[in-house]
Amino acid sequence: MKVLPPEVEEILAKFRLNREQLQEISEKVEQQMKMGLAKTQGSSIAMLPSYVPALPDGTETGKYVAIDLSGKNLRIMLLTMNGAGTTPTHETVNYIVANHVMKGTGDQLFTFIVNCLQRFLQEFGLVDANLPIGFVFSYPCELLSIRSARLLWWTKGFDIKDCLQRDIVALLEEALEMNMSTKVSIKAVMNDTVGQLAAAAHKYGPECTIGVVIGYGCNSSYLEKTSRITKFDAKARGYDHDNMIVVTEWEEFGKHGELDDILTQFDREVDAASVHKGKQLIDKLCGALYIGEVVRRVLSQLVLDRVLFEGQSCEKLDEDESFPTKYISEILGEEEGVFKACRRICEELEVEMHGTGDYIIIREVCDVISRRGASIVAAAISALLRHLELSSVKIGVGGALIQFHPTYHQMLKEKLEELTPITMKFELVPADEGSCQGAALIAAVAERLKL
């Protein structure tokens, strides 16, 4: 057991959640999920219908394109599937969405997407191929069909007002028409968690019915019986399938004060400085867009308390986003007792004098804040497991924290084991590039089922 200065312990104690606290969160999440399935309003967890009735079964073949807008990244992928028993191959290009576009107009955003698509198709000689497209739009949407999604609200730092309540497939199609000479068709639109689930189900088989993304934000989707989505009038909506994937949008949990007891002063500051104050608290406690900021604010307080860097000031630490979440991954990626990355990061933060005592504190702060996030995600997943009452399930996990944070997967697994009844068997299965691949797979499912 490391002995940390009492000032550090005092702050970190606020981030350490005990089993009772996590069970309580988990129970409240389950209640809100049930309410979200029954009512369109009132629950902090929206439980949105996706209009996707089935997962890929491995027999899919052909070439598909996926467009995936998740936070600052726009990924475009060409996926080639050769049918049962084979692994799909893919080519992917990443484009970065500029800050001014994230807060600009719909026209700017969709023209940017179409320009990137045009470049991508040219690069791969596919301009005239007229390939089917799966579109991942990882923001909360009300779906009206598998090809129509009304944006409910923005998350993850986006704030483009003229897109709110608009059908984002129609906006994309308009931009395609205005800017592209060739024809492409959007076969399906979905949240990134649906893509993640589809990719994992394709890779790990039909036992995989839950998808969780822990990226910039954190959210999940799962295969539900249509009859249990009691707020959804399947007949009136012309939906005649027994199952449907539901997107929980659990990142909004907490907006009715459910997390007030565990929020620290640092979380409240991160929230207050965010684009959407008071909203998406799960993203803010668990997502890669925010946890670096929480660490930064704690470290900055420890400098003020004169326990870090012997009280020498560190102006950089007072600047927003000067401690990106990738620093956390780099620091925790080193063996205990090795502090190369930590030393380099202190240099990047322009601290004049730093030493082992500081590195131990920084490492512990990164660990405790990551662990709190993973514990909350585990509480939410275990709520879903209880709701589903399955005896055995595979959970497809993906997103930046799963892919790049060295201890996240293990922490999540341990907490989930602690919080889940022993009779429920689960396995966490990772699928990298999941949401993008899954979008192409769902486009194939939509074609197969003639949706």
Ligand code: GLC
């Ligand atoms: C945010 C979005 C949600 C998305 C998640 C993961 O929470 O609101 O729709 O699935 O981030 O990217």
